[in-house]
Amino acid sequence: MTVAATDFHHPALLYSGSTEYLTAVSGFVRCAVDDGDPVLIAVPGRNLELVRDALADLGDRVGFADMAVTGRNPGHIIPGVLLRFAAGHPGRRVSIVGEPIWPDRSPMEYPACAAHEALINAAFAGRDAAILCPYDVERLDPAVVEDAWSTHPTMIENGVLRDSDRYADPVVTAAAFNQPLPPPPPDADSLVYRDALSAVRSFVRRTAAAHLTEVRTEELVLAASEVAANTVEHTTGRGRVTVWAEPDMVVCQFEDSGHLTDPLAGRIMPPDIGHCGFGLVLANELCDLVRIHSVPAGTTIRLQKLR
Structure with a gap:
């Protein structure tokens, strides 16, 4: 599949283990840097350390953020991380690695995470950007990985990029995660x-x-x-x-x-x-x-x- 430079590109990366993760993320970042894109890597904890070490030679051509901190609240990621980075580089294509879903996310957080992934497609429609979203298929619940097929237009699996056959209208998809909240404690x-x-x-x-x-x-x-x-x-x-x-x-x-x-x-x-x-x-x-x-x-x- 060929992606035009002016398309909004939002693939999910299904990875197993640190080697596959580093290979795919490093390849995405280095291609973006070679193309002259401003690049942000916003991933959690240990993965942040891995990619920072692997890409140390790129110096300040790549920005880093700990998604477990700046993206602790999934609702903050689009305005406070993704759009803020894009706004800092007006008139330029930006490339971002964003990993908003990791195994330690709680069940209370997950619906907001999944809705976030769907709504990226609406928030960035018509924008010149690429956002790669890694998913740890070994450690995440299989249902979480399954949801990624409906929230991402394209998927990278076993190193191959292809269209998702389950991708749907992002607003409709996000609505599926508009779920009732558990009641407060009776003595609150x-x-x-x-x-x-x-x-x-x-x-x-x-x-x-x-x-x-x-x-x-x-x-x-x-x-x-x-x-x-x-x-x-x-x-x-x-x-x-x-x-x-x-x-x-x-x-x-x-x-x-x-x-x-x-x-x-x-x-x-x-x-x-x-x-x-x-x-x-x-x-x-x-x-x-x-x-x-x-x-x-x-x-x-x-x-x-x-x-």
Whole structure:
């Protein structure tokens, strides 16, 4: 299969072991560098160390980011990693290695990861870019690898690039991961609000402060305030915020009667600061995980902040 230089190219790399991984990623990166593309490698932990060592001779022609840090929240990857890198090189084709799904991802994170992979195709439609997404077929659940065939237009398997026979409309595919969230603990504290955002901020701050540092508490408070503001500005009913602590995180969940119809809300920067999507972009920036479930009857948004 031949890919035109001006196409958006988004293959999934199905790899087994570090040797196959390094061969494929290094080949992709070196070809991109030879073509004059700005290159970013955003992969987690150990894989980052492997590719950094293997490509040390390329110096500052390649940028690196730990996806387990900058992409901890899957909803932050498109606006805060991919589009931010592309925006830093206007008028140029960019090439990115992005590995957003790794074996240590939790079941709560995975639907947001899979939706992210589908929505890359919508966010980058018409852009001059290539994004290679590695999948560890030895360590990932087979169902995760199966999903990659529906979220990527092309696949690299056993070193061969070919069209995916299961790739579908990215918005339709992402909608399949718009899944209900588990209920909060029965003893979790809640607050019903309509207009008083100050009351929401005080409520979240009071609960979170016992479990998070001051800085992380205020980040959660700001994210919560932005989500609550969407209820006030874009719905006619009341909202409910529920906050509770788990062993490794604080969770803040919002429920209201609104219906979020834009699949890219929170994943691309809206045209102006007054747009409802701006608050979700900020929440994705500030939180370690943002999960959204939205249907015509209402929307649930769950914010998580690690301790």
